[in-house]
Amino acid sequence: MTPAKVMIVEDNTTVAKDLQGCLQDLGYEVTSIHASGEEATRNIESECPDVVMMDIHLRDQMTGIEAAEIIHEKFGAPVVFLSAYSDRNLLEKAKQVGAFGYLVKPFEERELFANIEMAIYKFKAEEERRIRENQCAHMEKLEGLRLMAASLAHNFNNILQVPMGCNDLLKELLSTNSECLELIEDSMVAIKRASKLSQQMLVYVGQGKDVFKTINLMKEVERAYGSWVVKLPGQHSLKVDTTLSEAFIKADPEHIQNLVGNLVINATEAIGDAAGEIIISGQEVSGQEVWLQEKFERYEFTKENYFILKVTDTGCGMDETTLTRIFDPFFPTKFIGRGLGMAVSLGIVEGHGGAVVVESQPGEGTEVSITFPLSR
Secondary structure (H helix, E strand, O other): OOOOEEEEEOOOHHHHHHHHHHHHHOOOEEEEEEOOHHHHHHHHHHHOOOEEEEEOOOOOOOOHHHHHHHHHHHHOOOEEEEEOOOOHHHHHHHHHOOOOEEEEOOOOHHHHHHHHHHHHHHHHHHHHHHHHHHHHHHHHHHHHHHHHHHHHHHHHHHHHHHHHHHHHHHHHHOOOOOOHHHHHHHHHHHHHHHHHHHHHHHHHOOOOOOOOEEEEHHHHHHHHHHHHHOOOOOOEEEEEOOOOOOOEEEEOHHHHHHHHHHHHHHHHHHHOOOOEEEEEEEEEEEOOOHHHHHHOOOOOOOOOEEEEEEEEEOOOOOOHHHHOOOOOOOOOOOOOOOOOHHHHHHHHHHHOOOEEEEEEOOOOOEEEEEEEEOOO
16 A cells, blocks of 8 residues: 655754654655745645645744645645644634644654544545535536426427428429429428437437337447448548457447447547547446446446446547536537537437446547446
């Protein structure tokens, strides 16, 4: 287990050295010793300590309280204060800057150990809580968008019935050689495109017209392989791992092909003009696997067995900010106005009782993992 890293900010050299020795005896790694708040705030980003042991009364212009406030706001590292005093005023100031501990000199080794461990624990707990709150807020936002999209799609479909009906009537009233027939046909093409967009929005909210039947997932992928590969740039390669030939799920074949096709298109765009590779693979797993529950942490796996379909690329990858928004409608990961691609993909997956996780790092490519409950 990697030892926790501790930065010491103490202007008394003797006290600092004693504290360093004590921390090392307890198994911690001391990243550095700084005599001033200015030094500590200047170096904390490069050192990335797990805990900062901060003397409140420093000799330079910046006090320990001021340094802790900067560290807490800008860098988020937990601070444990050291002081020869414990009056109410100091304690109040320490609380205001988000202190994770307060030790009164001289202190025992067990007190030091307890304060550091509690500081690390509380900091991690706060980070996890903040992440969960952000995830919940994001899910609430997506749910609001879905409700709005569903309402718009249904109303939009109803409105389209009017021009569609008018065009049908006009075709009946006009003679077969009328020049207006061509204009009516153009109008019908536009109406059908609008209707298709409306259907995409319904798929996004899980209300699409699915035609479910038992299909072999990897065979469907193989069947659509040719239509995807001809659209790839010459410097891109697409490989399908067919070692698992049987993966029977209940699904709409058309939607499954649209789903994987969307992911292949996204992978192609992520690779760009460089040479690159896209790999489609899969594996069967038990719904009770611990790693599966951890990987897809927001989902519950109630079926006995699942199939994980993976689409991996060697493209540019994405940072954490982009990853949190890729399923938002019309959020562009590379090009402006990409539309509903990933949002529709999420709707298809969830409409099939599945789950999706996207893992990526800038410059290291992207892996999209999708689970489907196996039907047999």
